[in-house]
Amino acid sequence: MRISVDPEVCEAHGQCSIVDMDLFPLDDDGYSAVGPDREVPEGEEDAAKLGVDACPVRALRILS
Amino acid sequence: MTVPRTDSVDLTTPAASADPFAVFRALRESDPVHWSKAHRAWLITRYDDVSAAFQNKAFSNDRVRPVLERKRQAGAESAATGVLGLMTGWMVVNDPPVHTRLRKLAAGAFKGQRIAAMDAMITGIVDAHLDAFVRGSGPQDLISEVAYPLPATVIATMLGAPPEDRDRFREWSDELALVAFGTGGAARADRHERALRGLREMESYFHTLIEKRRTEPGEDMLSALMAEEGDDRLTDDELVGMCALLLFAGHETTTNSIANAVLALLRHPDQLDRLRRDPALIGPAVEELLRFDGPIKVLNRWVVAETEVRGRTIRPGERVHLVLASANRDPEKFAGPDTLDLGRSPNPHVAFGKGIHACIGAQLARMETRIAVARIVERLPGLALAEEPAWKDVLASRSMEKLVVTHT
Numbered sequence: 001m002r003i004s005v006d007p008e009v010c011e012a013h014g015q016c017s018i019v020d021m022d023l024f025p026l027d028d029d030g031y032s033a034v035g036p037d038r039e040v041p042e043g044e045e046d047a048a049k050l051g052v053d054a055c056p057v058r059a060l061r062i063l064s
Numbered sequence: 065m066t067v068p069r070t071d072s073v074d075l076t077t078p079a080a081s082a083d084p085f086a087v088f089r090a091l092r093e094s095d096p097v098h099w100s101k102a103h104r105a106w107l108i109t110r111y112d113d114v115s116a117a118f119q120n121k122a123f124s125n126d127r128v129r130p131v132l133e134r135k136r137q138a139g140a141e142s143a144a145t146g147v148l149g150l151m152t153g154w155m156v157v158n159d160p161p162v163h164t165r166l167r168k169l170a171a172g173a174f175k176g177q178r179i180a181a182m183d184a185m186i187t188g189i190v191d192a193h194l195d196a197f198v199r200g201s202g203p204q205d206l207i208s209e210v211a212y213p214l215p216a217t218v219i220a221t222m223l224g225a226p227p228e229d230r231d232r233f234r235e236w237s238d239e240l241a242l243v244a245f246g247t248g249g250a251a252r253a254d255r256h257e258r259a260l261r262g263l264r265e266m267e268s269y270f271h272t273l274i275e276k277r278r279t280e281p282g283e284d285m286l287s288a289l290m291a292e293e294g295d296d297r298l299t300d301d302e303l304v305g306m307c308a309l310l311l312f313a314g315h316e317t318t319t320n321s322i323a324n325a326v327l328a329l330l331r332h333p334d335q336l337d338r339l340r341r342d343p344a345l346i347g348p349a350v351e352e353l354l355r356f357d358g359p360i361k362v363l364n365r366w367v368v369a370e371t372e373v374r375g376r377t378i379r380p381g382e383r384v385h386l387v388l389a390s391a392n393r394d395p396e397k398f399a400g401p402d403t404l405d406l407g408r409s410p411n412p413h414v415a416f417g418k419g420i421h422a423c424i425g426a427q428l429a430r431m432e433t434r435i436a437v438a439r440i441v442e443r444l445p446g447l448a449l450a451e452e453p454a455w456k457d458v459l460a461s462r463s464m465e466k467l468v469v470t471h472t
């Protein structure tokens with residue numbers, strides 16, 4: 001599974017990062033540092049889905 | 065209502081506590097960065113300004129340490145400095161790098177999947193409280209019977225405390241609030257003393273619980289908090305502080321989140337009907353209920369560097385109140401902000417804060433509120449308000465004395 005963030009949409013709510021700090025890192029200003037294409041480690045797909053759903057502005061996406 | 069620039073707004077009058085939203089509207093429109101003499105603080109009320117303030121490094125969360133240092137300078141150690149010492153270690157009253165380390169060490173215990181696995185446990189606790197409520201008839205207080213005991217029981221359970229100790233968690237939570245926020249009235253000094261004694265007991269209780277988990281670790285959150293993260297771990301004193309913080313931050317907030325949500329639904333029968341017809345709406349519904357009348361009105365920050373907000377100069381040593389409940393009703397951000405729309409999407413409310421201190425318990429709080437509201441709506445048909453609720457005259461939280469309802 002791969003995930004991405006749209007930096008134009010992200011508003012630094014940090015809700016993704018609460019679900020899993022390692023899957024959804026933030027930069028120093030609190031914006032998502034997931035980047036355009038990030039690999040989700042095997043076995044962490046459910047956590048990735050929870051984190052993507054937690055974003056209140058739908059800035060995160062599951063790519064595949 | 066308009067607020068002339070010279071007028072000073074007090075958010076703790078009975079009128080402002082009963083309907084803060086009218087005051088917030090006036091402030092947003094006429095003086096969005098308002099110096100309140102009553103609070104000796106700046107009131108920031110627009111969404112964009114509140115949002116930016118969460119990122120502004122001129123605003124600090126380190127607000128207990130100065131109080132503790134003043135007390136220590138003034139006199140000898142006392143029970144009060146002991147409890148303040150405990151609170152000084154809480155991540156929520158620390159800035160980076162102290163905050164960063166604590167938050168990282170706690171994050172593992174709050175991972176999404178760990179929280180998701182608590183679904184059945186929470187549903188069980190909610191139903192146990194509702195069983196008694198359903199059997200009762202006539203007017204009953206939904207706060208004292210359900211919304212108040214629930215979060216304390218959840219926290220006690222998730223920390224792995226034995227069931228018979230759960231009532232003590234409620235007492236400690238009240239005592240923590242009393243020491244943190246103080247109280248008015250004649251009973252004050254006396255109650256304060258008793259609270260401090262209770263909290264010493266709490267500290268030794270948590271120390272014993274930690275000892276026990278060290279020899280027999282379990283699936284509970286305390287065991288998770290004790291685990292190493294890289295080559296670092298929480299000390300025993302930090303663990304005790306963390307347990308106290310979870311109780312302090314996770315009890316009253318969740319109580320009010322459930323109670324305010326139920327009140328909002330009772331006041332909007334069309335939306336209550338909508339939820340009854342479509343229970344799957346509970347996720348977005350709870351977000352909207354948190355936006356519409358969430359448990360925290362105001363967050364506090366100390367100013368540590370000169371900064372400017374909407375043309376106003378804010379200076380070191382001053383205090384800033386971030387009015388979350390106003391930001392969540394800002395028409396610049398939310399269309400029809402005073403309308404409760406359970407299907408609202410997107411819904412970037414700030415009821416859980418934002419930035420580095422954003423509520424670490426948000427997933428847990430959401431789950432508790434979703435399950436509680438869903439079960440209340442399902443199990444209490446004919447739910448109706450039995451009397452007008454009275455609001456507590458407090459600044460930080462949006463909190464009713466009682467929520468007296470009847471059901472059929």
Ligand code: HEM
Nearest residue numbers: 155156310313314317318321415416417421423424425429
């Ligand atoms: C609906 C219920 C809740 C609401 C509205 C809420 C809201 C908040 C807010 C606004 C903050 C940010 C404080 C700041 O920026 O100064 C916060 C922080 C925090 N909350 Fe919650 N909270 C809730 C429930 C919980 C629960 C259930 C827990 C844990 C059991 C919890 C634990 C914490 C902790 C530990 C912090 C400090 C985080 C940090 O400083 O990094 N909260 N909460």
Ligand code: SF4
Nearest residue numbers: 010011013014016055
């Ligand atoms: S939750 Fe959404 S808005 Fe918030 S940091 Fe994550 S991606 Fe950005």
